[in-house]
Amino acid sequence: MQLDKLCVACFSPTHTSMKIARAIADGTRIARREEIDLTTDPADTPISVRNAICIVAAPVYGGLVAPVAVRRIARLRAENSIAIPVVVYGNRDYEDALVQLRDLLHAQGFTPLCGAAFVGEHSYSRPGMPVAEGRPDAADLQKAAAFGAQAYGSLLHQLNLPHPPATDARDFALTYDSPLESLVTAPAMKGNVPYKTLGPSTPQAPVVNDNCYGCGECVDWCPTGAITIADGRSATRVDLCTKCCACVKFCPVGGRTFDTPYTAMLHQNFSARREPECFV
Ligand SMILES: Cc1cc2nc3c(=O)[nH]c(=O)nc-3n(C[C@H](O)[C@H](O)[C@H](O)COP(=O)(O)O)c2cc1C
Ligand code: SF4
Ligand code: SF4
Known part of the structure; x- marks a missing residue:
């Protein structure tokens, strides 16, 4: 073998x-x-x-x-x-x-x-x-x-x-x-x-802002096919979004943001290097 x-x-x-x-x-x-x-x-x-x-x-x-x-x-x-x-x-x-x-x-x-x-x-x-x-x-x-x-x-x-x-x-x-x-x-x-067992998570997706010009690149990065382009802008199906934030991190013009209170909690409590x- x-x-x-x-x-x-x-x-x-x-x-x-x-x-x-x-x-x-x-x-x-x-x-x-x-x-x-x-x-x-x-x-x-x-x-x-x-x-x-x-x-x-x-x-x-x-x-x-x-x-x-x-x-x-x-x-x-x-x-x-x-x-x-x-x-x-x-x-x-x-x-x-x-x-x-x-x-x-x-x-x-x-x-x-x-x-x-x-x-x-x-x-x-x-x-x-x-x-x-x-x-x-x-x-x-x-x-x-x-x-x-x-x-x-x-x-x-x-x-x-x-x-x-x-x-x-x-x-x-x-x-x-x-x-x-x-x-x-x-x-x-x-x-x-x-x-561990997880409870249900709250559906949420990134928000599209005026920087988005509908280039469609984020459609290819999205793991779950949650993004479509309509009227020159990206749109997201919240039911498919896993909050992975690939579209937020990779958009070249900052066309998407994901705001959650969890970020501040993480920043405050989990900044010490592991x-x-x-x-x-
Ligand atoms: C929905 C969600 C839940 C997460 N839960 C945890 C977690 O429990 N603990 C943690 O340290 N990081 C958590 N993260 C952060 C990711 O594990 C981390 O950013 C990882 O590097 C992402 O991997 P990728 O770059 O391969 O996508 C979470 C991220 C997301 C989107
Ligand atoms: S969010 Fe960014 S990557 Fe996605 S369509 Fe808009 S400009 Fe292009
Ligand atoms: S956060 Fe992830 S799953 Fe949600 S729309 Fe962006 S790339 Fe797709």
């Missing part, structure tokens, strides 16, 4: 989870790499992942994995593959999200290896009221790369394979002779099982 590639699978509306996942991938130095971006792909057809070490990254919403991410990640069907679950949160807490992602990937046929929680700028962060502004920063990305190297080292150790010299060789393959499940064990990770937590 062989593992012959690295796979990076992400759901990442404001791109912080994706940045972390790519840095972890870089840290493994495995050059044969595939990327599966689940952020704006609404299909529900299965995606086969075979013979891969798969880094799967998703944001934390309410202390759990973002519900749309759960639905998209459930498309992955693994065969003889390792999963490295990674959650990215906005400096408040990730609560049960990491164990939830680990268990979801296990249910999809993966063998979980190591896991990690990293910090990304909070979706609700805004000028004047920043929350984890600019993160992941250089120090986070360095830690992510180090985690990638450590996770790869742990895999080699558990498969009883020699640690090769650092290499970017494209002919990557690890060969072993028993099912992964019998060779690889994941360490304990922070979080509760059963996971560091990544890696479970190897």
